[in-house]
Amino acid sequence: MSSPSFQKTQPGSIDHSSPNALESQVATDKSSLHKRISSAKRKVTTKDGWFGDYDYAWLCIPPLPFGGKAPRRLPPFYSLDADLPLVLAFSSGLQHALAMLAGLITPPIIFASTLNLDSATSAYMISASLIGCGILSLVQISRIPLLGGYYLGTGLISVVGTSFATLSTANAIFDAMYRDGTCSSIVGSDGSVVRNACPDAYGKVLDVPCLHPPRVLKRIFPPLVTGTVVLLIGASLIGSSGVPNWGGGSNNCQTAPTGIFALCPSTLAPRPLPWGSPEFIGLGFLSFISIVLTELFGSPFLKNISIIVGLAVGCIVSGAAGYIDGSSISSAPAITFLWVHTFKISVYPPAILPISLAMEAIGDITASAECSRVDVRGIEFDSRVQGGVLSDGLGGFLSALFTVTPLSIFAQNNGVIAMTRCANRSAGRWCCAFLILFGILGKISGVFLAIPNPVIGGVTTFLFASVAVSGIRVLSLMEFTRRDRFVLAAALSFGIGDLLVPKIFTELFNGVNNPSTGLEGLLTSITIILSTPFLAAGIVAVIMNLVLPQEHDTQEENSDDIESSLDEQKEVAA
Structure with a gap:
């Protein structure tokens, strides 16, 4: 007796073996279209569709500092695909965009400052970064199905941005380019070195994207490695960019105070001062303390954009005191888009290996999933990781085609999800729309470019310290066995050593005579890695984690077995 056979039909396909299949499919499609039209009409024409039952007063009104009233009921949680009111989608999207803004504009501002680029090019870099982030974030949020059960994107509000890992590595690459003559410098009579503008260096950093297999990443980059790397990324950026800008500038006014850089940010500024002047320190501290006060007394909406509040307060005071040069605003175009400026894209071989060491994506996806109340275990979550990593590649x-440095998953908006209790993808799409709009309005980039260095420094120091704290949080989730402590100590030996004595490895291969082009590129790449704290520590952590055998605590294993057995008994009893 033969068993009956069944024909598999893909979802959404038409079974032509049935005579009424086509009519049935057409009726289904019409019904689905009618439902979507009715839903859209209800959302636009009804009060519930516009506002829902969300507590907007809780979102916008700050609590009394010493009020004795009982806390108000929290608003409902909106999941990924819940029916979201239009006003809440709009306001949550704006919060996401504003919460990301400082992190998105910081890398291009630092790149432009490091390479001494003119204000028009610098403003374009900010606009291109915002537009590129908006477009690629939309891909991450959409979770597009592909062949073979694969996806493109996480399906979460996983926005993208220039990773601070790229920022830290790129600074080391730029230093190497100026050392080996790829970018030119001027040596003064007193021996000081002033860097010339080098837009081609930015083009060489654009052309180093990479693709990471998720299974390999999970094995090679466990929390022990990623936590160490993120911690040192934040710490190194505080020392290389945050605090130097707080003092007046991380450019030549700090390292070579001669000529136009005898004062900070330069002698051409409206009110130039020596690096570390009390006026500069005060401006940076004002921005810093504004962030703290917003956290203490602000509403949930303001707390999510505390970095923007710090920038705004610093700009108002510094503008009134005459520290702002408005030339970047007046010269910026009203409307701009991608490819208004272009960069000569080429490969700088020593840059390929360091940039390929991106170690943050899985941790950021996990954090976004946890905030969105999505299970971080199982096949569905693995598919989100796969989609996020593929979209990163x-x-x-x-991003290179967009004239933007490699963009990867960004976790700075997770606090907005947790605070507003809105993980809905509609809010994410509004966020993308706002980012693209901010980028197209060229005057906004001019405003960002006019922010004085001390204000940028006070805000980014806090921002980079938050990155370091994220690394500490990842490390705190480990068990800290003897093996884990050993691996961490070995990694931090190189990382903290580089951080405190940054030039120890720069002369490592100076004794090599007449190296070939290939060998010279390899030696330069090794120098970049050893001179970048998070890269050196990350590689040591990866090697030690793979080489040292895992420790197994028999007592803990027996305890876990007992707990799992009890759980099974409870399930059976239920």
């Missing part, structure tokens, strides 16, 4: 390629 595609984003690295497309």
Whole structure:
């Protein structure tokens, strides 16, 4: 007796073996279209569709500092695909965009300052970064199904941005380019070195995207490695950019105070002062303390954009005191888009290996999933990781075409999800729209470029310290066995050593006579890695984690077995 056979039909396909299949499919499609039209009409024409039952007073009104009233009921949680009111989608999207803004504009501002680029090019870099982030974030949020059960994107509000890992590595690459003559410098009579503008260096950093297999990443980059790397990324950026800008500038006014850089940010500024002047320190501290006060007394909406509040307060005071040069605003175009400026894209071989060491994506996806109340275990979550990593690889390629440094998953908006209790993808799409709009309005980039260095420094020091704290949080989730402590100590030996004595490895291969082009590129790449704290520590952590055998505590294993057995008994009893 033969068993009956069944024909598999893909979802959404038409079974032509049935005579009424086509009519049935057409009726289903019409019904689905009618439902979507009715839903859209209800959302636009009804009060519930516009406002829902969300507590907007809780979102916008700050609590009394010493009020004795009982806390108000929290608003409902909106999941990924819940029916979201239009006003809440709009306001949550704006919060996401504003919460990300400082992190998105910081890398291009620092790149432009390091390479001494003119204000028009610098403003374009900010606009291109915002537009590129908006477009590629939309891909991450959409979670597009592909062949073979694969996806493109996480399906979460996983926005993208220039990773601070790229920022830290790129600074080391730029230093190497100026040392080996790829970018030119001027040596003064007193021996000081002033860097010339080098836009081609930015083009060489654009052309180094990479694709990371998720299974390999999970094995090679466990929390022990990623936590160490993120901690040192934040710490190194505080020392290389945050605090130097707080003092007046991280450019030549700090390292070579001669000529136009005898004062900070330069002698051409409206009110130039020596690096570390009390006026500069005060401006940076004002921005810093504004962030703290917003956290203490602000509403949930303001707390999510405390970095923007710090920038705004610092700009108001510094503008009134005459520290702002408005030339970047007046010279910026009203409307701009991608490819208004272009960069000569080429490969700088020593840059390929360091940039390929991106170690943050899985941790950021996990954090976004936890905030969104999505299970971080199982096949569905693995598919989100796969989609996010694949989208990261595609984003690295497309960002180069967008004239933007490699963009990867960004976790700075997770606090907005947790605070507003809104993980809905509609809010994420509004966020993308706002980012693209901010980028197209060229005057906004001019405003960002006019922010004085001390204000940028006070805000970014806090921002980079938050990155370091994220690394500490990842490390705190470990068990800290003897093996884990050993691996961490070995990694931090190199990382903290580089951080405190940054030039120890720069002369390592100076004794090599007449190296070939390939060997010279390899030696330069090794120098970049050893001179970058998070890269050196990350590689040591990866090697030690793979080489040292895992420790197994028999007592803990027996305890886990007992707990799992009890759980099974409870399930059976239920």
